[in-house]
Each structure stands twice: as structure tokens, then as C-alpha cells.
Amino acid sequence: MSTTDTTTDKPNTIEIKCLLFAKVKEMILGEHSKDDSVIVNLPANKCTTHQLISELKLKYPNISNLLDVCMVAVNLEYIDRSNDLEIKKRDEVAIIPPVSGG
Template identity: 35%
Template sequence: MEITHDVSVKLLFFARSKELAGTKESTIRLPTKISYKKLLNVISENYNLETIKNNILLAKNEEVCDEDVDIEIKERDSIAVIPPLSGG
């Protein structure tokens, strides 16, 4: 039995994060367990989101992630990158 230490997940970018990343979706390989902070850092550094990093919410499979709990990730999960919303 093979143990997988990293999986392929889909990243979905919305609003300002989509503009900064230059794409609405991407694929990234991540470990099967990662802290919220580390995941946020990896995404921010790889997709030019440093300027809004402190205001981003991450959601796994349409459920907002808790910042204090490690995130369990499975093959083909999706991570939504939700930037601050502005009204007008």
C-alpha cells in the first residue's frame, strides 16, 4: 500500500485575488495536512497575493477554514481564495 504525502488540489481565485494571481483557477500540490498559516503563505507567495494576504479567507470545498486548526487535504479538494469584499 502506497502512502501519499502530497495531493493535487484546485485553487479557485475570486475578485481581487483573481486579478492579482492573473487566473481564476490553478492546480497546486500540497501535503495531506497543513496549517492554515502555512497554506496561506504558500498561496500568497506563489500567486502574488502578498498585498492582500492578511485579509484573505480560505475555504476548502466551500467551507471556510478555521485558522487555528490544521487542514486535512485530499486529492481533488478545492481551495477557494476569498479576498476582502468592498461595497459600493
């Protein structure tokens, strides 16, 4: 039996589950994926929305420009992206690409 628990945070990092939608989801997970989120490891001393976007850009450089125009929602509320808001482990974090409802 493996003793490795992949869900345990690495030292000094916090795992943040990030919900994805529409084009961002498709670009990261593929068109036919049933998943709707990615896990991002953020440094425990800088577990913030700015850091989250930076990590996503590093991991997925092909959508760097798209991430620039996305909103970020924490616990179902848009946050002002110019503020670097602290994210807590159980927060529901979502990347919101430009919307097209109606």
C-alpha cells in the same frame, strides 16, 4: 508522443486546485484572464490549509499581505484560518478575499 502527463502528481506531492476571486484572481492571473484557479503542489505529508497559504505566498510574494486577510473555504464552507485543516485531493478549495457584496 510525450509520455509526460503533466496532471500526474509529482512524487510525494498532491495537486490542489485552488479557486481564485476578485483582487486575488486579478493579481495572480491578470485582469483579463478567463481562468479562475491555480494548481498548487502541496507535500503529501503536509497537505493543509496553512501549507497552501505558505505556498501561495512563496509563489506570489506581491500579494502576501492580501493573502493574510483572506478567508479560506473548503467545500463551500469558511474554515477557521487558525486551524491547520487537512485538504484532500478532491476538496474544492477557494481563497476568499475580503467581501464587498450588497
